[in-house]
Amino acid sequence: MKTLVIVSHPYPEQSKAIQALEQAARQVEGVEVRNLETLYGHDTFAFDVAAEQKASEAADRIVFLFPIHWFNLTPMLKGYLNQVWGYGWAFGPGGAALKGKAMQVVVTAGATDHLYAPQGLIQSTIEDVLTPMKASALYVGMTYRKPLAFLGAMGLRDDKLAELQSTFGELLQPGQ
Numbered sequence: 197m198k199t200l201v202i203v204s205h206p207y208p209e210q211s212k213a214i215q216a217l218e219q220a221a222r223q224v225e226g227v228e229v230r231n232l233e234t235l236y237g238h239d240t241f242a243f244d245v246a247a248e249q250k251a252s253e254a255a256d257r258i259v260f261l262f263p264i265h266w267f268n269l270t271p272m273l274k275g276y277l278n279q280v281w282g283y284g285w286a287f288g289p290g291g292a293a294l295k296g297k298a299m300q301v302v303v304t305a306g307a308t309d310h311l312y313a314p315q316g317l318i319q320s321t322i323e324d325v326l327t328p329m330k331a332s333a334l335y336v337g338m339t340y341r342k343p344l345a346f347l348g349a350m351g352l353r354d355d356k357l358a359e360l361q362s363t364f365g366e367l368l369q370p371g372q
């Protein structure tokens with residue numbers, strides 16, 4: 197199974213958790229890692245659409261790795277969906293390039309499961325927050341894997357970051 201990891205973080209210089217997870221992904225053989233801000237800066241229209249589509253076509257599993265900011269996708273990840281998942285490629289007449297592939301969302305979030313609870317302040321789980329990714333996956337015929345969410349992922353010590361890396365590294369193994 198071939199895995200593509202699409203990483204996005206709007207403030208790479210401040211990132212600890214996503215950066216550690218990206219590093220872990222780069223250690224796994226056979227995994228292609230594409231960091232949207234590294235490749236395209238912060239320009240939500242700058243994508244090399246053909247290159248991105250080709251990378252997705254070659255993968256069986258597409259992993260999206262990003263931090264939760266205001267209970268949402270990052271701007272570059274939203275731009276990626278807008279620009280790369282085009283009509284006629286991902287959906288519409290003749291467009292089924294992603295059909296049958298798996299989507300795996302992996303996020304970090306500052307808050308803990310006290311906040312991400314149906315009875316909590318935001319009355320939403322992390323799965324609820326990620327509904328746009330689930331809907332997008334199902335809309336284009338992908339299978340949607342249970343998201344991997346690292347909650348309370350702020351100010352983590354190195355040993356905890358290493359734990360996150362190991363969990364993510366395992367998920368990226370070909371058989372997973």
Ligand SMILES: Cc1cc2nc3c(=O)[nH]c(=O)nc-3n(C[C@H](O)[C@H](O)[C@H](O)COP(=O)(O)O)c2cc1C
Binds near residue numbers: 211304
């Ligand atoms: C602008 C901004 C908005 C944030 N919004 C949320 C949020 O809505 N929910 C949450 O749990 N954490 C929120 N956080 C915390 C981040 O999710 C957390 O710092 C990040 O996932 C840790 O990964 P990093 O070290 O790679 O940045 C926010 C952080 C920033 C900077």
